Amino acid sequence: MKTTKILTLFFSLFIAMEFSVIDAFAQFYPEKIFAPDFYTYKGDEYRSASGKPGPKYWQNQADYRIQASFDTLNYNLEGIVEIRYQNNSPDKLDQLWLQLDQNNTLASTRGNRIQAPIAAVDARKGYLISSVKIERNGEWVDASYLIEDTRMQIRLAAHPLKSGEQLKLSIKYAYTLQKQGGGGRSGYLDTKNGKIFEFSYWYPRLCVYDDYYGWNTLPFMGSGEMYLDYGNIDFSITAPAGALVVATGDLINKEEVLTEKTLARLAKAQESDATVMIRSASELKEGLTKNKRGTVTWHFNMKNTRDVAWALSSAFIWDAARINLPDGKTALAQSVYPIESTTDSIAWPRSTEMIKASVEHYSKKWFAFPYPVATSVAGPVGGMEFPGMAFNGYQAKPYIMYLLASHEIGHTWFPMIVGSNERRYPFMDEGFNTFLNILAQEEFNDGEFAPKRDGEYAPGGGHPADEIVKVIAESGEANTLMTPPDAMDRKYVHPLAYFKSAFGLVLLRDVILGPERFDYAFRQYIHNWAYKHPQPADFFRSIENGAGEDLSWFWRAWYYHNWQLDQAIKGVSYVNGEPKNGVIITVENKQQMAMPILARIKESNGTVHNFTVPVEIWQRGADATFNVSTQSKIISVELDPEHKIPDIDRSNNSWK
Incomplete structure (x- = not known):
């Protein structure tokens, strides 16, 4: 067996073992991810609570x-x-x-x-x-x-x-x-x-x-x-x-x-x-x-x-x-x-x-x-x-x-224009720039080199959401996006600072906020902090204020921790036993990460329902139950059919 095959097999077994251990002991605690008072300081005259430089902001x-x-x-x-x-x-x-x-x-x-x-x-x-x-x-x-x-x-x-x-x-x-x-x-x-x-x-x-x-x-x-x-x-x-x-x-x-x-x-x-x-x-x-x-x-x-x-x-x-x-x-x-x-x-x-x-x-x-x-x-x-x-x-x-x-000249925007601290927070330049590259790559010469794949963690055109779970599982809580790069195990600097950081912005743009709200808030952040020195909290506050959302749950799970996500279909039943009355669906959150529920329901009459359940449903506990109006029997229910979110176990995402 070639060394590369041995390493691949070992890595696959390691990930499988890691997930099985996580699955055996993991449990969802809403009070951890939705805890109040995320920010440790209030806005002041130097840095506004809105994420902008304050009226007395200074730099040498x-x-x-x-x-x-x-x-x-x-x-x-x-x-x-x-x-x-x-x-x-x-x-x-x-x-x-x-x-x-x-x-x-x-x-x-x-x-x-x-x-x-x-x-x-x-x-x-x-x-x-x-x-x-x-x-x-x-x-x-x-x-x-x-x-x-x-x-x-x-x-x-x-x-x-x-x-x-x-x-x-x-x-x-x-x-x-x-x-x-x-x-x-x-x-x-x-x-x-x-x-x-x-x-x-x-x-x-x-x-x-x-x-x-x-x-x-x-x-x-x-x-x-x-x-x-x-x-x-x-x-x-x-x-x-x-x-x-x-x-x-x-x-x-x-x-x-x-x-x-x-x-x-x-x-x-x-x-x-x-x-x-x-x-x-x-x-x-x-x-x-x-x-x-x-x-x-x-x-x-x-x-x-x-x-x-x-x-x-x-x-x-x-x-x-x-x-x-x-x-x-x-x-x-x-x-x-x-x-x-x-x-x-x-x-x-x-x-x-x-x-x-x-x-x-x-x-x-x-x-x-x-x-x-x-x-x-x-x-x-x-x-x-x-x-x-x-x-x-x-x-x-x-x-x-x-x-x-695309990437190296893209650094002109992060961190050369928006002057973040690369010694402490590489996700604010490498990851933000990698996110810019994703959109530029889609446009260049009608997508000649699209889609962008980030090295070893998205090989063969696989879904980035499925690849990022490996990064999160392997790097663990000792290496998060908030860990300074010299304090990380060096092999995790690229997967975290580049790949996980960029994919976090993809989640914000494509799943949580939508392109219009995210692009507006992100553009505001760039213009407000051009030729200045933002800290991570300034970025977090900028996106929240520009998009009008409390995203502390996301910052806490994705940036300060490497929490995993596993949404599973727990139950499907008809209201009063009749398909025409609608269907009751229960989804379980089996890990500490939370995300909106992306679902697709197919009826026997050919109707297809694609819908999103807001992330706030997880504030109530590990089980989320909701009703969907239907007219005929259900053929299938599937969570995240387009693989947009980083679910670690897709075997429990389908019901037929």
């Missing part, structure tokens, strides 16, 4: 100016970052905290010591900080600081930063780019025409100080991603002449850097709905920078952003097209990829088409894309997001290419 701002250079021979990046930090909080800050995520490559950091408490030291890994200064009275003075793990603390006790004031920091730093660095979110790749270098988490960044936790200093351990303040980032990259640099934001010195032929093609692409080739495979030996020798400095600027990233290579083929946005505005979709990504089985020549369609869909349905360019980069990183930019695997075939293009 971090503006960056970065000058960096990269040596492609020894993989060394050197930079100076100047940060202007504005304290908009009502508090006096006697310290600042910064993220040093490149230190994640050090064996001494806690994320690595969990796996290997004793490991060899490699001096070429992590940040080398050579200078940290604060501007005081117009002069730069040495700062008092401490580096611990992946964080830096700057101590301001003698000169605290008062409410409404700002300060400037200057940090001189360097690090060696690892082949798989930054928690696997940066690195380099060899191709026949040169290396591709991808840079993320590449400069010291301020931690968020907010009204919920104060300083958010969870260390970077690999699974948790970003939580950053917004600001304007101006950055310059000095690299060898002839290579192409693409980055988030606007290339503001393109006339100085690019050849006239390249500029002309870019201008054509900005007016074209069809993809325009800017640098073809046959032109890879031609330089696209005006300067043919030495180095070239690329100058980018991005406004109102959490972060910036970039990529560099002499091997990039480059194409682009216009993105059509609401209100007549436009942006540019562009893709860069090596010649290895152009074989018949690989879909990178369609990347720009996919990026363009995705951005247009999300902009029309939810919130307009705010940046000048959306970029997809083929390289060593299999899939990673930044504001308006994605690093995607260079060997992606058509279906995976669309999944990557």
